[in-house]
Amino acid sequence: MIEVKNLVRSYGLQPAVRDISFSVQEGEILGFLGPNAAGKSTTMKILAGFLPANSGSATVAGFDVSTQSIEVRKRLGYLPENAPLYPDMTVSDYLKFHARIKGIPSRQITQKVQAALEKCFIVEVKNKLIGKLSKGYRQRVGLAQALIHDPQVLILDEPTVGLDPVAIKETRDLIKSLGGKHTVILSTHILPEVSMTCGRVVIIHKGKVVAEDTPENLTTKLQGVRSIYLEVKNEAPNLLAELSAIQGVNRVSITQAQSYLVETRQDLDLRDELARWVVNKGYGLIELRTEKVSLEDVFVQLTTQESEEELTHA
């Protein structure tokens, strides 16, 4: 649905996007991560047809963003960073205007505006001036604007910024419900949000893609090893040695009394065997689970690793 190849863009001499390639399948929700100034917004502006790229190509729904921009824009809902809106219009007038320029036939406008108001939970402020709304509500109006024409593709630049926790959850649920029918790219700085809503993640740093995978794979891949947390009820002085002897186990460490951390190769799942061992020996199994690395750890590792690399190169 979205195909990005070797995108490069700089502002004057300042490079913003150095070489970005990725693709998004139809119905997928892609999380776009990266530290500040990584080039997320710039990439999204290029995809939305607002900025041209210096080189490289991008297609949305099969149309080239630079040569068939209008076709792309017909199929696209875009929420820019900070949701720029017209402060002197009421919410419903504003949405009507966007419905019109997005080519919705006149007789469907009222109905589409109503649907967008409901989806984004802004029905009660529809007759208020946008300039008098709180930041969170303005953000929701921006989202409603992007959704109004039921676009195939949605590009949302930090859609949950400024929302309260309840609204964040509602918006996340809304975005999740868009998956399957719509293709979504969303950028965010809230990492748990990505694990919750996105099927796949692209992490960019200094204008380049540094990782691209599902949130689960990213966390296990980074770890390199799989850690299994094991807790038993009874005292088992030999357990450490016994566990170490199991085929495939690399290392065992004791975290607390009767709690162990078993490390194996990441492509090996020994949970079943470990459980059987402990039960057969009568140690009393209390807990057994895979220890997770958070996406936060992955993010920090990936985006600081490269700076260290650059330092050593210099």
Add this chain to the structure above:
Amino acid sequence: MHNILAITRKELHHYFSSPIAYALATMFLFINGFVFLMVVYFQQQADMSVVTMNMGVIFLFLCPLISMRLFSEERRTGTMELLMTAPVTETQAVLGKFLGAVGMLAAMLALTFHLPLFLILFGKPDIGPLWSSYLGLLLLGSGYLALGLLASSLAKNQVVAAVTGFGMILFLWLLSASGDIFSPPVTDILKYLSFFEHFGDFTKGVLDTRHLIFYLSFIGYVLYLSVLSIRNRKWR
């Protein structure tokens, strides 16, 4: 067409909810009423030509003040990003905004209709010049607005847009005055390019297609430049 009118409607909405527009309209009406009083009451002439000429002069600074916000404001607040990522072409955006500004100017002109009506009720003016004067004013003002729109597409700051627009309009206006310095062929060209030169006939009730063509082709050309300006700005 659909998109153009949607944008025109939006621009008119901005004008009618902006204090600047009301201040401009008030000033415009006040000065015109004053000039009308001087000519009609004190000089006892049932004639609008002086008032019309005066309006043409007021347009010099009124028009750039009307057009200054068209693109500058959208670029400053970032709404340009949403407008230009909707399925709207640069041409549609330029035409929609231009028509919105013309609509605003036409509304201001309509507010002065009571002046000629007053003449018709209490005097015996020539009806022809009244009509052609208003047509001339609308064309002259539209030409100025087109220049102002071009200036607005170039500058991110509204004040800079207004000053640039005013400069361009003043330059065109002065061409007829400077024309006399040169010898015939140059003079003729300069006079042809001068905005006010074409305006005179309208106030006398003469409808000449040459003047019509001049204004319309001028507006078309300047709007075309504005489209190019918007299109190229995206390449920065």
